[in-house]
Structures are given as structure tokens and as C-alpha cells.
Amino acid sequence: MRITGVVCSPRAGGNTEIMVRQALAGAADAGAEVEIIFIRDKHILPCDGCLGCKNGICHLQDDMQEIGEKLVASDGILIGVPTYWTVAGMGANFLDRVLPYGYDGRLANKVAAGIAVASRSAVDTVAGVLRRFFIWGHMHCVECICHYGTKPGDIVQDKYAMNQAWDIGRLMVLYAENGNNYPGDFILPISEYTKRRM
Ligand SMILES: Cc1cc2nc3c(=O)[nH]c(=O)nc-3n(C[C@H](O)[C@H](O)[C@H](O)COP(=O)(O)O)c2cc1C
Numbered sequence: 001m002r003i004t005g006v007v008c009s010p011r012a013g014g015n016t017e018i019m020v021r022q023a024l025a026g027a028a029d030a031g032a033e034v035e036i037i038f039i040r041d042k043h044i045l046p047c048d049g050c051l052g053c054k055n056g057i058c059h060l061q062d063d064m065q066e067i068g069e070k071l072v073a074s075d076g077i078l079i080g081v082p083t084y085w086t087v088a089g090m091g092a093n094f095l096d097r098v099l100p101y102g103y104d105g106r107l108a109n110k111v112a113a114g115i116a117v118a119s120r121s122a123v124d125t126v127a128g129v130l131r132r133f134f135i136w137g138h139m140h141c142v143e144c145i146c147h148y149g150t151k152p153g154d155i156v157q158d159k160y161a162m163n164q165a166w167d168i169g170r171l172m173v174l175y176a177e178n179g180n181n182y183p184g185d186f187i188l189p190i191s192e193y194t195k196r197r198m
Pocket of ligand 1: 010123
């Protein structure tokens with residue numbers, strides 16, 4: 001079981017990174033091999049809208065080929081994005097460039113989860129975009145969670161957020177291992193599951 005987490009924030013040590021690391025720790029605890037990808041360290045050209053990707057190939061040559069192949073080789077994909085009005089530009093650019101890997105069904109049936117972070121507003125817009133992306137790729141999205149922080153590290157003070165990130169990482173693994181069915185106590189909505197175990 002391989003779970004790949006993608007951090008779409010320009011801030012090293014920021015709230016999105018903290019949450020993605022926490023979710024991956026939960027996934028590792030459930031037995032997964034995990035990898036984290038920082039989009040800020042990658043060279044990813046903006047999509048130019050040619051739609052050549054409908055044939056499964058993008059003509060832009062950069063780090064996206066390596067990232068795309070890693071996503072295809074994963075059983076689960078976790079994406080963390082901060083709110084910059086809506087989806088932070090780095091996240092929007094990344095999602096645009098994943099298209100070639102979804103048009104031919106290579107992402108279908110993977111387990112997925114999203115993490116959206118904001119100071120205080122519009123975070124659900126970001127979660128909605130992530131849900132839409134997972135549905136488009138025919139992935140099984142177990143949850144897109146929304147949590148709050150402004151300065152890097154703020155989110156660590158929020159025990160519920162940290163616990164819920166851990167839980168969605170575990171849930172991704174257990175859900176996939178259970179034939180894409182919610183297992184055991186995880187039949188509860190994740191908000192309720194996290195509250196009850198705290
Ligand atoms: C350009 C920019 C736009 C932002 N827009 C919003 C916003 O619309 N709503 C909000 O609640 N926070 C907004 N924020 C705050 C970030 O979402 C918040 O600081 C978040 O914790 C950043 O995540 P990070 O620590 O992973 O980088 C914005 C921040 C920046 C830099």
C-alpha cells in the first residue's frame with residue numbers, strides 16, 4: 001500500500017505541510033509506505049490549454065512527468081492546499097497539469113483525501129475543488145477536511161485538526177485494504193469518529 005502526499009504551499013513548515021505530514025504519519029501507522037512531494041521544490045510550467053492531454057500526453061517537459069508517474073504508482077493520493085482567495089496558485093497549477101494522468105483512467109479507483117487550510121474564510125471552496133478533482137479522476141475520496149491557521153505552525157495548537165489529519169491518513173489505508181469500503185468504526189462520519197476517540 002503506497003500513499004503519496006502532495007503539499008501545494010510555498011511555505012516550508014507551514015500549516016498545510018504540517019497537516020499532510022500528520023496524515024501521512026497516520027497512513028504509515030496503518031502500515032502504508034508513504035512519500036511526500038513538495039510542489040514548491042518542483043519546476044512545473046503552467047498549463048497552456050492545448051488539450052493534447054486528452055490523448056494522455058502533455059507536451060510540456062518539466063518535473064510533472066516524474067510526479068505524475070509517482071501518482072499513478074500510488075494506491076492513494078493525498079493533496080494539501082492552502083486558501084489564497086480560493087485554491088492557492090501553486091495548487092491550481094499542479095491540478096491543471098495532472099490532467100494527462102486522469103484522462104486515460106490511470107488515477108481511477110485510487111483512494112484519495114484532501115486537506116484545505118485557511119486563516120478564516122473560503123476554505124470550503126478549496127475543499128470543493130479537491131472533491132471535484134477526485135471525482136473527475138474517478139478516485140474514491142474518503143474526505144476533504146478544512147482547518148485553520150494563519151502563521152506557520154498555528155495549526156499544531158488545534159488538537160482536533162491534528163487528530164483528524166491523522167485519522168484521514170489511517171482511513172485511506174484501511175478503506176483501500178477493505179476493498180474500498182469503510183471499515184469498523186470508520187463507518188462513522190470522520191468528524192464524529194475523531195471527536196469520539198479524543
Ligand atoms: C495571497 C494569500 C491569499 C490568502 N487568502 C486567504 C483567504 O482568502 N482566506 C483565508 O482565510 N486565508 C487566506 N490566506 C491565508 C492562508 O490561507 C493561511 O495563512 C494558511 O495558513 C497558509 O497555509 P500554509 O501555512 O500552509 O502556507 C491567504 C494568504 C495569502 C498569502
